[in-house]
Amino acid sequence: MLQEESDLALIIAQIVQKLKGSTLYAQLERQAWASLQRPEIKLESLKEDIKEFFKISGWEKKLQNAVYSELNVFPLPSHPAAPPEHLKEPLVYMRKAQGSWEKRILKSLNSMCTELSIPLARKRPVGEQKELLNKWNEMGTDEPDLSLFRPVYAPKDFLEVLINLRNPNYENGDSHSFRTHLGLIQVPLKVKDIPELKEFFVELGLTAGQLGIDDSTQVPPELFENEHVRIGQKVLSEQDSAAAQQYIRQGSPTALRAELWALILNTSSQPEDVKLTASNDDYYFVFEDYLYQVLLCFSRDTSVLGHFAYNSASPPKSYIRGKLGLEEYAVFYPPNGVIPFHGFSMYVAPLCFLYHEPSKLYQIFREMYVRFFFRLHSISSHPSGIVSLCLLFETLLQTYLPQLFYHLREIGAQPLRISFKWMVRAFSGYLATDQLLLLWDRILGYNSLEILAVLAAAVFAFRAVNLMEVTSLAAAEAVLADLSTLKVMPLLQIFLFATVT
DSSP: OHHHHHHHHHHHHHHHHHHHTSHHHHHHHHHHHHHTTSTTOOGGGHHHHHHHHHHHHTHHHHHHHHHHHHHHHSOOOOOTTSOHHHHHOSOHHHHHHHHHHHHHHHHHHHHHHHHHTOOSOOOOOHHHHHHHHHTGGGTTTSOOOOTTOOOSOOHHHHHHHHHTOOOHHHHSSOOHHHHTOOSSOOOOOOOOOHHHHHHHTGGGSTTSOOTTOSSOSSSOHHHHHHHHHHHHHHHHHHTOHHHHHHHGGGOOOTTTHHHHHHHHTTOTTSOOOSOOOOOOTTGGGOHHHHHHHHHHHHHTOGGGGGGGGSSSSOOOEEEOTTOTTOGGGEEESSTTSOOOOTTGGGGTGGGGGTOOSHHHHHHHHHHHHHHTGGGGGSOOOOTTSHHHHHHHHHHHHHHHSHHHHHHHHHTTOOHHHHHHHHHHTTTTTTSOHHHHHHHHHHHHHHTOSHHHHHHHHHHHHHTHHHHTTOOSHHHHHHHTSOOTTOOHHHHHHHHHHSSOO
16 A cells, blocks of 8 residues: 555656646746736635636646656656666666666668768758748659668568567576567566456457447447447547546547547647648548658657657767767757657658648647657557557467467468568558558557557467468468558457357
């Protein structure tokens, strides 16, 4: 009990500290000062009167949403004396592996710059700055020649690193129980089994109404949908992030999705601090322009550096020429600390269907990245981290579809070699857009990426009959090459709730 109280006190102190530097804190302070002029604010009951004013004026709700947002992002409280690296990643061997991987990426980046005689960072000349501004809305059509550049790394390179990951404490000890895991991931992390997943994803059950399933069991689909839309509108009118997160677990109506995601990510009340202007005419033809704009701004947004406090990765440092090793002359490169990989833009592309305003699109993408997507390309023991997702996927297949798992393994077609690219991109570019957005609804609703591993296993289960007949990795890949016709929600429900456990 005392431990819980001290944990709670620690969480409160950390969140208060974080919010003190926010725009919201300054706004609340201004409102509190302004409210002193109001006749209903009395000196003898000042504290209670200001609280009541915040409640009536809607500022209390904004503060609640900000606190809820921090609770969703913030890691579990650690001991006050624990060093900062424990907050990033508690397991030493994971931290070392991530550090080695970062050195490899940086070496690849530096060698490419040396080959092409291109500096990593330089200030744009004034002429270039003006040219960029003039072409801001046609960046997709006026591409620079990138033929000489190669991606710094691709998902398959990253997979090889994860396959070679080992816990040194298990290497020579008695670890027979874990060696019964015959997949590629050989680290002992705790992942959920199907009974635990059923409990966690209880709202996806067969008896609950779901958007994304045509034949709802309990009520005609149109009745459920109409009622669900009505409730969604009420959630939005209340502007309650927690209610929106609970609501979206059953899927979001298309017309409400953009606003619901913004509410859950708490971007709806933030000022639009990235000044992007673009004509929205012919909207569906300018996605490429949007991607360039968003990713260019993202690479230079130093506010993204804040997420490294709870990310096992560390931003790469560069030193001003001649000042190597002197910390006061160190700069992060890129300025946001994130080196993108081949396919990184697929985290942004689906959001273009939801947000027509580039600055809003940017805010949502940045928040999605610092909450979720960074976990898909960094090495950690977090339940939503890519290592845990790979292990969860393999464990589900080996436990519930053992014949399929052993068959694919015997023919040299380890399932993870096929599914890894789906998970690392959160299925973007593989599913039809409407299905992908239904999947991302659930990521936001459960504040977890574990559903990616469950869906990957469900896809293998769905194509199991065909996969049992293949005799090579190439043939297995061919069976699973096109996921664009798959319906996400029926697959998830059948795998989770109709599988015999």
